[in-house]
Each structure stands twice: as C-alpha cells, then as structure tokens.
Amino acid sequence: MNNQFFRRPVKNSILYGLPFGIFMGFYFHWVYGPGSGIFGGVFSGILFGVAMAVFGGLQRKRMQSMDATFEGEAVISQGPANHFRKAEGRGGWLYLTSTRMAFRSHGKNIQNQPIDIDIQEILEARPTRLLGFIPTGLSVFLKAGGKESFVVSKRKEWTRQISGQIQAGQDPEEDQSQ
Secondary structure, three states: OOOOHHHHHHHHHHHHHHHHHHHHHHHHHHHOOOHHHHHHHHHHHHHHHHHHHHHOOOOOOOOOOOOEEEOOOEEEEEEEEEEOOOOEEEEEEEEOOOEEEEEEEEOOOOOOOEEEEEHHHEEEEEEEEEEEOOOEEEEEEEEOOOEEEEEEHHHHHHHHHHHHHHHHOOOHHHHHHO
C-alpha cells in the first residue's frame, strides 16, 4: 500500500481532532481543573478525529463513483460537499459531468432533495469564503438570477472545471458574436 492511502484519513483526523481537542481541553480545564483539561483535550481530540476520519471514509466509499460515471454520464469531477438550502447545510456528494452539476445528499439531512443544474443554466462559478474567511466556498451563479452555494475541497479546481464545461457547452456562433 502506498502513502496516498493513509494521507487523507490522517489529514482529516488532524483537521477535525485538533480544534475539537483544543476546545474540549479548555472546557475540561474550566470544569475539572488543569490536569483533566490536558488529558481530556488530548483524548477527546484523538477520539473525535479518528471517528470523523472513519465516518468520512465510509461516506466517500458509499458515494464516490468507482466507474467514473454518474447516472450514465462520464464524471469530470466529484467529491464530498455541503450544499446550503435555507438554514441547513446538507452533506453529500457533488458531481460534475459534461451536461450538469449534480448534488446528492447522503441521506442524513432534513432536506434530502437532489440538485441538478444544467451546465447551460450556469452563468459562472466563483470560489468564495465561508463565513467571510474560510477558503472552502463555491458559489454557482445561475443565468436565471439564483445562486447555489457549496462547501468543497479544492474550490479553485472545481471553479476551473465548471468554467471549462460552460465554455465547452457554448454555441460556437454565440462566441463569435461577442
């Protein structure tokens, strides 16, 4: 087995476990004292980080298209994502094909409706910052005036891929007239 197999779970364990452990360390320190704070923070951070890495790995395995197709279409890009609908951030999987962008909820949300956006309906995709400072946002602006917001890894790569599909889907005569 190569190092790539272990890289994502270790990264996710640290990414989720470290902030959780620090928060819990302060909490345990405040409630039970300094000794409990250090031990509780380290223990809860490791436990939470490992649990999130296992959960993420299981979701990835369940949702990822292994044969590079999605509902009969070739997949250009895919990955875990959150989609914002009203006040809920819905976890799931985002797919990009040559004809559409599709989001499928992992089913553990209140609102589980799928999202399908035809490439020809997309005006532009733009990387954004979640809460104004976290660089994981992806906004998809629609020609009809709406906007869909996602949280993804590699948001600039998603933006590049979506923009490429928009360009590929434009009518050549329309391009020459502009």
